[in-house]
Amino acid sequence: MGILDGKRLLITGVLTDASIAFRVAQVAQQEGATVVLTSFGRQMRITQAIARRLPQPAPVVQLDVSDQEDLDALAERVREHVDGLDGVLHSIGFAPQGAFDFMAASWEDVSAALQISSYSLKSLAVAARPLMAERGSVVGLTFDASFAWPVYDWMGVAKAAFESVARYLARDLGPEGTRVNLVSAGPLRTMAAKSIPGFEAFENSWPERAPLGWDLADTEPAARACVALLSDWFPATTGEIVHVDGGVHAMGS
Numbered sequence: 001m002g003i004l005d006g007k008r009l010l011i012t013g014v015l016t017d018a019s020i021a022f023r024v025a026q027v028a029q030q031e032g033a034t035v036v037l038t039s040f041g042r043q044m045r046i047t048q049a050i051a052r053r054l055p056q057p058a059p060v061v062q063l064d065v066s067d068q069e070d071l072d073a074l075a076e077r078v079r080e081h082v083d084g085l086d087g088v089l090h091s092i093g094f095a096p097q098g099a100f101d102f103m104a105a106s107w108e109d110v111s112a113a114l115q116i117s118s119y120s121l122k123s124l125a126v127a128a129r130p131l132m133a134e135r136g137s138v139v140g141l142t143f144d145a146s147f148a149w150p151v152y153d154w155m156g157v158a159k160a161a162f163e164s165v166a167r168y169l170a171r172d173l174g175p176e177g178t179r180v181n182l183v184s185a186g187p188l189r190t191m192a193a194k195s196i197p198g199f200e201a202f203e204n205s206w207p208e209r210a211p212l213g214w215d216l217a218d219t220e221p222a223a224r225a226c227v228a229l230l231s232d233w234f235p236a237t238t239g240e241i242v243h244v245d246g247g248v249h250a251m252g253s
Contacts, residue, residue, distance in 0.1 A: 002031030013091025021091035023223035038063035065120035090140035099154035118161035170239035185222035186245035210246025
């Protein structure tokens with residue numbers, strides 16, 4: 001019997017089997033959960049193919065978090081596969097290339113980053129709200145926004161907003177029994193990382209700075225943290241950020 005036995009989860013952001021979201025789905029199924037994935041557009045076929053690599057093939061529903069029609073239809077689409085949800089994983093982030101130049105970025109680039117990478121947490125939580133069980137859990141993935149990181153620029157600002165959104169959601173959804181927490185993972189070689197120009201700046205320094213060491217290819221530690229927060233093992237924890245970064249967040253320069 002696993003810690004997610006009988007749980008029904010909606011997991012976003014599965015695009016390759018190197019993604020944190022894929023590993024969360026895999027570990028969640030191993031721990032007894034029923035998993036539904038989301039995708040949209042040209043990525044849909046890719047996600048459907050990747051879903052067949054899970055221990056149990058998972059259905060994929062259409063969801064573009066920037067499309068209000070998709071958000072409005074989410075509950076109905078999910079109900080075609082499960083009768084409710086016990087947890088949701090937000091693993092969505094995007095910024096146009098221009099947003100990685102802090103001083104030159106246009107509002108068009110910045111607003112796109114904020115909508116997809118920050119506001120979407122609220123959008124997803126609201127869309128899933130009609131399905132959520134009495135003691136549900138929303139978990140999101142972040143990258144520590146306490147610092148001005150090299151090359152991260154407006155995506156770093158978007159993550160700061162994302163972390164604030166999580167706190168406000170924790171406040172507003174708490175009375176309904178829904179917990180909202182984040183996992184701050186260290187840098188990993190995912191598709192999202194490949195879209196960040198100069199990502200090598202993290203790759204070269206992180207393993208040396210982490211007291212526990214850091215494997216840039218190992219998504220399992222972050223996935224296990226997400227699964228734990230999606231379970232009933234943290235019944236009185238909300239508005240929290242759990243760092244899974246080898247300990248770098250606690251070290252000085």
